[in-house]
Amino acid sequence: MxxxxxxxxxxxxxxxxxxxxxxxxxxxxxxxxxxxxxxxxxxxxxxxxxxxxxxxxxxxxxxxxxxxxxxxxxxxxxxxxVAAPVLSFRYYGPVEGRILKIDRSLSDRIRITLDRVMLADTAPARLPATVRVSLSADMPHTSLEPGKTVILTAHLSPPMGPAEPGGFDFRRLAWFERLGAVGYSRTPVLALEPAIRDGPAMRIAGFRAQLSQAIRTGIPGQAGAFAAAVVTGDRLGLDRATMDAMRASNLAHLLAISGLHMGLLTGFVFLVLRRAIAAVPRLALRIDGRKAAAIVALAAATAYLALSGGSIATRRAYVMAAVMLGAVLLDRRALTLRAVAVAAILILAARPESLLNVGFQMSFAATSALVWAFCCLRDAPLPRAPRLLRPVLALALSSAVAGAATAPIGAAQFNQIAQWGVPANLMAVPVMGLLVVPAAVLAACLAPFGLAGPALWAMGAGCSWILAVAARVAALEGAVRPVVAPAPAVLPLIAGGALVVILWQGRGRWAGLLPVVAALWLWAGTQRPAVLISASGGLVGVLEPGGRVLNKSGGDGYAARAWLENDGDGRLPEAAARPGPAGFEAELAGLRLRQLSAAQLRRRADPCAGADLVVTPGEAAAEGEACLVLDRNRLAETGSVALRNGPGGDLYLVTAAKRAGQRPWTGRAGREALRGPRLPGPGAGS
Missing domain, CATH: 1.20.1280 (Monooxygenase)
Structure with a gap:
């Protein structure tokens, strides 16, 4: 029934x-x-x-x-x-390849992604399909362009595993992107061959780079970099301070070419063309203005997809826009949950791994919630608002609904909540829709005639306003609230409950609130690991009442930041460090822990003296250990390690390799065997 x-x-x-x-x-x-x-x-x-x-x-x-x-x-x-070779060793030497992509890392370094890779003394069958190299901060990059074959000297290594057991696994993301190695270079990048764009993808990439540079030239400063990111998806010109402000104000979604941009573009083209057809009576009587406008808007969306580089987020937005415009062509209602479902089916069928992508999750969460909310309002017997207030109310409601739908995902994935995000979006999104996107379309139409200057000026003014809003909101006290990382079951419970509320028909839908409440209860009771150990053995973090204490302030920076963010701790690693000249020591739940550098390990005759667990990036003796030693060789097999509190208060050990399992992207993960004495508690290697 x-x-x-x-x-x-x-x-x-x-x-x-x-x-x-x-x-x-x-x-x-x-x-x-x-x-x-x-x-x-x-x-x-x-x-x-x-x-x-x-x-x-x-x-x-x-x-x-x-x-x-x-x-x-x-x-x-x-x-x-998608299987492709993954580098199985650390490599230092010459790297030759063709530039596929140029972007900027979270640490504000220029990165290049190469294909057609050649490495010294490496058999062709072992060569990665693509590699990504971060360049030195003082290295010029203006001569770099897609399609150019280059050579450089670089340190390469396999994509790294989780910073802690159960954490984000970059190896899985790299596997589906066919990225077989990552690394860095401190030497200049030398061109071996000029840019050869022998296919549509490379020709479009070259045009993208030229267009981005033209936009940055026409609109100076960070406003031009923002405009280039909006039009082509190229964030190369955006500096770290701008990116931090955009994230803290919950405006970073304006930088990703996603559903908002595709919707604004297609909506603007559709509306302008439909009105233009209606303004010519003879034309309006001969053709269906809605369908003609939908066809042209779909063509514009296709061109935007190609121009933006075709990232996963952009492809997802394009599919959703195409489904909506297709519904117009078929005389169906465009904004329905069926249309959203069709888009999701197409994306999951083409790229199942998109399900784990935060962009997919947030995009469909926001779209589904918005469609459901406006359908409920359409059917509800509510008084109609004054005509002038309707756009303002629609914008406020859209921001509130989309913000509520995506807040749990953003908090779980990024460990923070932008507390002033709704006001920031109310001030920025209208400018994006009413000024930036129309000016960009107008500039594209006028550029062939050399008349794009006024449109670029208007676009730059809109971008400057958005950046000013981001900077102002990010500077407010308490703009960002750190959030502890939830247990793995939390997001599936929230998603499942929300889907029942949205998709189920009848009063039974409200039963979906029960798993949402259960998930929030689990989240509130999250217990973080008592001890975290990096895969290098050089970093240890011990959780104390005042927050996690690190054994050093530099090195293993990614792991240190990830641990503190997952703890819901807003401190920088430098503020959490408590190094010691003779090594780092701590005692908790009867366990005596010691971390030694490689040099300190060599100076100690017995590293286990007075310790139950010794962590070191050096290489310890294979036999005769009186305690459990996690050295370079063992950590290479286990990956990062966590010590958690068991039911009886004892500590037990969890490894990243065991949590990740034996999957195509984990390589040797899951096959480690910890030798040496067991820890107190349920046991080691669990």
């Missing part, structure tokens, strides 16, 4: 079931055997056949289960389809 009552409203559940299968695949502790993929497809097909003969109340359940199996099989197929 419950399923029968949902008849006619089940289609939006299709991507949800696919997502459950995809999420289940990525949650597996080990890669399924090869025979399981065709078996899953076969089982899904049998369930579909069974659903055709099953009772009306049972058929949707069988179809849902078939979609779960299909989602898992699809994700498994995709992970093997």
């Amino acid at each position: 419950l399923i029968a009552a949902q008849r006619g409203h089940l289609f939006p559940w299709v991507p949800v079931m696919l997502g459950c299968g995809i999420g289940g695949y990525f949650a597996l502790p080990a890669e399924p055997a090869d025979w399981m993929r065709p078996a899953a497809w076969g089982a899904a097909a049998l369930l579909v056949l069974g659903a055709r003969r099953a009772a009306e109340s049972l058929a949707p359940l069988l179809l849902g289960l078939s979609l779960v199996l299909a989602g898992g099989a699809l994700a498994a197929w995709r992970s093997h389809q």
Whole structure:
């Protein structure tokens, strides 16, 4: 009876079931055997056949289960389809390759991504498909351009694992991007060949770079860099201070070419063309203005997709815009949950790994919540607001609904809440829609005639206003509130409960609030690891009542920042450091811990004297250890390590390798065996 009552409203559940299968695949502790993929497809097909003969109340359940199996099989197929060599050792030497992409890292360094890679003394079968190299801060980059073959001397290593067990695994992201090595260079980049753009993708990349430079020339300063990012997705000119202000004010989404930009662009083109057709009576009587405008808007969206470089976020936005415009062409309502579901199905079918992408999660959370909220308001018997107030109220409601829908995801993924984000968006988003995007379209139309100057000036004024809002809001006291990282079950519980509220029909939908409340309760009771140890062995963090204490202020910077952010601690690593001249020592729950540098390890005759656990980036003796020693060799197998409080108050050890499991992107992970004495508590290596 419950399923029968949902008849006619089940289609939006299709991507949800696919997502459950995809999420289940990525949650597996080990890669399924090869025979399981065709078996899953076969089982899904049998369930579909069974659903055709099953009772009306049972058929949707069988179809849902078939979609779960299909989602898992699809994700498994995709992970093997993108397989490419990953560097298995640390490399230092010459690196030759063609520049695919130029961007900027979080540490404000210029990075280049290379394909057609050549490494010294490395067999072709072991060469990564692509590598990414960060350049020295004082290295000129104006001569770099996509398509140019270059050579440089670089340090390369495999993509790094999680900073802590269960944390963000960059290796998985790199695997699906076919990124086989990352590193840095302190030497100049030398050109071997001029830019050769032998395909559409490289020609578009070259045009993108030229257009970005032209925009930055026409609009000076950070406003020009912001404008280039909005038009082409190129953030090369944005400095660290601007990026920090955009994140702190919750305006960073304006830099990503996503649903907002694609929606503003297609909406502006659609509206202008439709009004232009309606203004010519003869033309309006001969063609359908809505459909003609939809076709041109779709062409504009396609051009924008190509121009922006076609990132995952932009492709996702394009699919959603195309679905909406397709609904107009087919005389269907454009903004419905069915249209959102179609877009999600297409994206998950093409790139199942998108489910784990924060952009995918936030985009569909915001879109689904907005469509549901406005449908509820449309059907509700509410008095109509005055005409002049409707745009203001719509904007305020949109910002509030989208902010509420994406807040848990943003807080979980970025460990912070921008407390003044809604007012900042109310001041910035209208300028983006009413000035920046129209001026960009006008500049594109006038540029061939050399008349883009006034449009660029207007675009620069709008960008300057947005940057001023970001800087002003970010400077407010308490603009950013740190948030502790939640347990793995929290976000799935929130998403599942919210989907029940949005998609289920009838009063039963409010039962979806129960898992949301349970997730928030779990989040509030999150307990962070008592001790964290980096994969290098050079950094240890011990949780004390006043916050986590680090053994040093420099080195392993990424791990140090990640630990403090996951703790919900807004301090910088320098403020959390408490180094000691003879090594770092701590005692908790009966465990005596000591961290020694490689030099301190060599000076000690017995590193275990008075310690139960010794951590070092050096290489300890293989035998005769009176305590558990995590040295360079062991940490190479375990990855980062955490010590957690067990039920009885004892500490137990968790490794990143065990948590990550044996997957295509983890390499040797999951096969480590910790030798030496066990720790107090439930046991080591769990």
